[in-house]
Amino acid sequence: MKVTSYLKPQTGGFAFTPENEEKAKGYIARYPEGRQASAVIWLLYLAQKQNGGHLTDEVVEYVAWYLEMAPIRVHEVVSFYTMLYTEPVGEHVIQVCRTTSCWLRGSDEITRACLEATGVERLGGSSADGRFTVVEVECLGACCNAPMFQVGDGDYYEDLTPDSARRVIEALKRGERPAPGSQTGRLSSLNEDGPTTLKDTFPQKAKGTAGGAAGKADKSEGAGDAAG
Ligand code: FES
Numbered sequence: 364m365k366v367t368s369y370l371k372p373q374t375g376g377f378a379f380t381p382e383n384e385e386k387a388k389g390y391i392a393r394y395p396e397g398r399q400a401s402a403v404i405w406l407l408y409l410a411q412k413q414n415g416g417h418l419t420d421e422v423v424e425y426v427a428w429y430l431e432m433a434p435i436r437v438h439e440v441v442s443f444y445t446m447l448y449t450e451p452v453g454e455h456v457i458q459v460c461r462t463t464s465c466w467l468r469g470s471d472e473i474t475r476a477c478l479e480a481t482g483v484e485r486l487g488g489s490s491a492d493g494r495f496t497v498v499e500v501e502c503l504g505a506c507c508n509a510p511m512f513q514v515g516d517g518d519y520y521e522d523l524t525p526d527s528a529r530r531v532i533e534a535l536k537r538g539e540r541p542a543p544g545s546q547t548g549r550l551s552s553l554n555e556d557g558p559t560t561l562k563d564t565f566p567q568k569a570k571g572t573a574g575g576a577a578g579k580a581d582k583s584e585g586a587g588d589a590a591g
Pocket residue numbers: 460461462463464465466501502503504505506507509510511
């Protein structure tokens with residue numbers, strides 16, 4: 364449906380920085396002439412970062428103005444995607460997947476561990492010190508290594524247990540960035556007991572159980588084997 368008229372966007376005082384304006388133009392240029400609305404998620408994400416991690420109505424309407432879209436169309440996008448926040452969030456946003464595979468593999472316990480370790484009282488809330496926000500999301504596409512959560516812009520922590528979930532959070536509290544990936548050290552989504560096919564190509568059993576760093580080491584070893 365083509366919208367022919369709408370209220371003028373109320374953009375407040377928000378505007379892209381010159382650097383972000385450059386980026387915004389680059390995103391828009393990826394789409395055909397007249398289809399600049401296709402860049403709406405890119406621009407919202409960019410605006411969210413510039414605004415300290417969340418979108419206010421004014422910021423959303425600035426993006427609407429920038430893309431010549433009806434503000435309601437942009438608000439609809441914001442309300443649909445879990446990567447876009449309309450309330451202030453903590454320094455680390457933990458997105459706990461609670462869809463079928465993760466739920467069957469213990470996402471309820473992972474959620475509890477996240478809330479306890481961060482001091483966040485409810486899903487969607489933030490800790491009093493402003494360091495953590497814990498939210499519930501639908502499938503993040505890592506079902507074969509369920510249960511899992513995502514931290515920030517795309518660090519996936521997989522094969523979690525309540526203990527390993529707490530370990531990741533404690534490391535974040537210390538200002539560290541624990542290695543993402545399988546937290547049991549398995550190679551990608553390899554069978555936990557080792558490969559059932561291509562046995563000459565991959566290690567018989569993923570080594571290391573102390574977290575993603577071990578998984579990374581296995582990965583390079585496997586890659587080396589494959590090359591050899
Ligand atoms: S169900 Fe959790 S990543 Fe797919």
